[in-house]
Amino acid sequence: MESEELFQYIASLEAAARPSEKPSDLPTIEVPPEHFLSLMQQLREDPRLYFNMLQVHTAVDWVKKGIFELLYQLYSTKDRQSLRVLVELPRENPVIASVCSIWRIAEWQEREVYDFFGVLYEGHPDLRRLFLEDDWKGFPMRKDYEDDFMLEPGQ
Amino acid sequence: MNVHVSTLDEKTRSSLAIESHSETEEYFINMGPQHPSTHGVLRLILKLDGETVREVIPVLGYIHRSIEKISEYSTYRQIVHLTDRMDYLSAIMNNWAVARTVEKAAEIETNERIESIRTIVSELERIHSHQLGWGVLGMDMGAFTPFLYGFRDREMITDILEETIGARLTMNYIQPGGVMFDIHPDFVRKVKEYLAYFKPKLDEYEDLLSGNPILQQRLRNVGIMDAETALSMGATGPVLRASRVPYDLRKIEPYGMYGEVEFRVAIGTAGDCWDRYYVRIEEMRQSMRIIEQLIDNIPEGKFLLKKPAAKLTIPEGRHYSQIETARGVLGFYIVSEGKETPYRAYFRTPNFHNLWSLTAMAPGGRVGDLVAIISSLDLVIPDIDR
């Protein structure tokens, strides 16, 4: 499917999803957090789309805008089609529905994002730190993370 | 909204509280971080019932070096050398992932000479990575000798690469806009000599290990994963291909010279450890085929289009591209603000995504099966932890 066609089809499934205007090198849609889970469910199960791989899930901390931008990059082995889904969350209370039940790999990708950014996933069966110790203070990939241990060149 | 964040302690407690149908007492045992068959510092907490594995809880982070954080402070050329240290067995291919993303984003055109060299060295590296995987699998299965045979043949490839690149393991060779050095005058001759040497050796490998009935018993019908699970688990590379999914980026979205050479994608039928093992053996053959087609006609041209000192920026936006490394898909995702350093750099590493299929495959098997499964996944732990 061409990206225009894809966007139109997705919009017919879930009205809240709209093509993103952010600069991006893949077909990208944006969706508000409240419609997120139902959209993802349909992207996975709709026979015309059938995105069966969740290739990338990560987050970006836009500290100046006060948001976390979550990225879900999907791939369909049927059509060899990629789609990027962006979700924006407020930095103060970053909570979003978990997609573990749709793609199993999400369980660990979401744990990684929680570990680095502190994004909370609702409905995650086992949300805990992945790389760092359980008692680690703060979320290191946030732009305002401070740690006495970190060194700048020349220090 | 209230989301509960648990801890490792809580996880193990709740896992133990699950009522078992077994009449014997289940217990936890700690495998790693220092254990000979976890290939590094992977830690697995196993819930065992006698010898039978009931649950596997991987615990990561024993080699988490915060490469993504460092990348945010590094220029794109500096990121290339960090990628060497992630999956050190396919260092060149990791370099290529960064180079490809940056080239695509900054619209740098490369020439055919560069792409040929990149393809040849990548395939050489894929061979030596699979050689090591073959040997380590043998060692994990209790046969120590294949390990050293694999190393012996790997060493010869390292020598060839060292002449051109100057390093043995952390290559830092493929750069945005070319390769660091031109190929050594002896490169073509030595690669041909090596291929002539290694082809019969591969048959010897098969005689030594593949033909062994004990090994076949250990690997066949162990750790079966169907295609649906493998895709849902996000597995890629030989692990996914062994489950009958012909997903190989070299064929699907050809990069480098892969579009112009003939080769076949090896896929398995059952998705068990044996298929994962044999897919790698077959990939070595296909890699040799690719090199043979390219080695004689490397076109003339420049090998480095952008000087290492030149400033390199990427236009604002989100950029992603991926490479098929020896273990699967390595994707590099950049969020750029138009500066020399990325705003956010994320590595979609193959091993991180391959590891978790372990939690689906291991329960129900023996401890020996678990070792076979870990071995057949061919994990490199620093690539998981980054």
Add this chain to the structure above:
Amino acid sequence: MDMLDFFPSSILQAADTSWQTVTIAQRASSAFRDHDLSGTIGYLLLGLLFTAGLLTVLGLVLIYAERKLAGHFQCRLGPMRVGWHGILQSAADGLKLLLKEDIVPENADKLLHLGAPVLSLMATVLTLAILPLSPTLQVVDLNIGVIYVTAVTSLGVLAILIAGWSSNNKWSLLGAMRAGAQIISYELSATLSLLVMVLLSGSLQLSEIIQSQSDGWWIWKSHLVGVIAFVTFLISTTAELNRTPFDLPEGESELTGGFHTEYSGLRFAFFFLAEFVNMFVASALIVTLFFGGWMPFYIGGWDGFNSIMGLIPPGIWFAGKSAFFIFLLMWFRWTFPRLRIDQLMSLEWKILLPVGFINIFLAALIVLFEWHF
């Protein structure tokens, strides 16, 4: 006191075809009957020294051989720097292990933890005592030799179980449990093979089993029965020795170190030594039962050939034959992968044991109707 002409006489006897066995214990008791007190004590001491010396020498030589052989199997050289071609390597290792700090884990069962390696080595030393190395080189020749060997080697598994239990380490315990299950299972088919040879030779005494082969080794003259018994025995002893492909109790890639994970220094050396000397014991038993012990290799009718073979002293014959089987065991170790625990068990209970039972029945028929040559 004929201690001095003890070795020369054994060499001279080699030329004869009839063999007279005299053990060290017999010499001691005859000296005692002659009221020769110094001779009695001398022979007893000789027996002790001989066993201890054999243990040490075997340990040093076999460990060196294994490392050297492994090296050459793997296109390497093995130890090279300590002495000529690394010949002093085992000595250096031994001395180092002797001087290592001895750690007993805090939560271990201290007494059992200390006792297990001693028990393990003891089982080995006890079997060394009855091995007929040559007609005159045997410490004791028990008339129930075969039963004694079976009984004493089973002590080894006890040592392993104790070691695994007392270490208070789950990996050790897992290794010990594997060892227990494995060794006790394979003991069955090993014993069945032993019984076949007892049936054929009509004696439980090791020296008499060898004597019964003076007109041909059992591997030739017992039809297929002996060959089957030999193969079964070879497989089951490899399993009892915990060597690849049956090295599950200490499989490095699975259980880190198996039952000896928590042992360090000298106590670890005891296990190490026992393992290697057990390898010699197993080979010696194979040689004694199936390959004529210290008998030279004769071919009927070739008198010239036979007389040349007869010139080689029996001790050398025994050592040579054992060395071959030790080499075979080492070859296995550096070639085969390891079995899984359930495959190991089904190999024993579903294949080896039924074959063993059928074999012993056939052997009984052969002996009953005197079909063997």
Add this chain to the structure above:
Amino acid sequence: MGLITEKLPKMMAGMPGSDIIFTRMDAVINWARANSLWPLTFGTSCCAIEMMMAPGASRHDLARFGAEVARPSPRQADMLILAGTIVKRMAPRLRTLYEQMPEPRYVIATGACTISGGPFIYHSYSTVRGADTIIPVDVYVPGCPPRPEGLLYGLLTLQKMIRSGETVREPGIRHKPVTSETPEGITIEDIKSEMLALLEKDAVVDVRKAAEQMERPTGI
């Protein structure tokens, strides 16, 4: 075992001729220890491959020095070859491993990461900057990763150190770091020019010019 190495020398301290006995004994003991260094199978990242290359590959073969018996259990190991980065989470485990090893124990730190933190010094929130902040290190082998020959040289240095340095009466000498020195009469410049001459032999570009022009990399 404490008896021979600690108690016996104290008991015999006043006896005539004890000096000679213990000097000979030291030599023998140190010979045994130096020639039987069993490493622990421990590797965290990239350097582990080169470390396996050293005992493993037939070309380098650590077995020649009697050091190929890699023990998976720290209780039986004499030498800890630190191969690869140590991060904060691994640090306590490394300390435990070291403490589980019986005396006398030796540590070789290979690679930039275990010496100083290597490429992960700056901006890293988790990398430990040098393993010697956690456990005492005897020999440092630089490189990223060091070549197998480098590790062999490190091992030989350790052997030399054991043979000369540690004595029964003076334990504790060995935790002083040992560094390789340039032989007398040879300067760094000589080594540099010799290496350049080697490179020049079959180089395609002008090596000397390149060496002069080469700038230090910017940034971290």
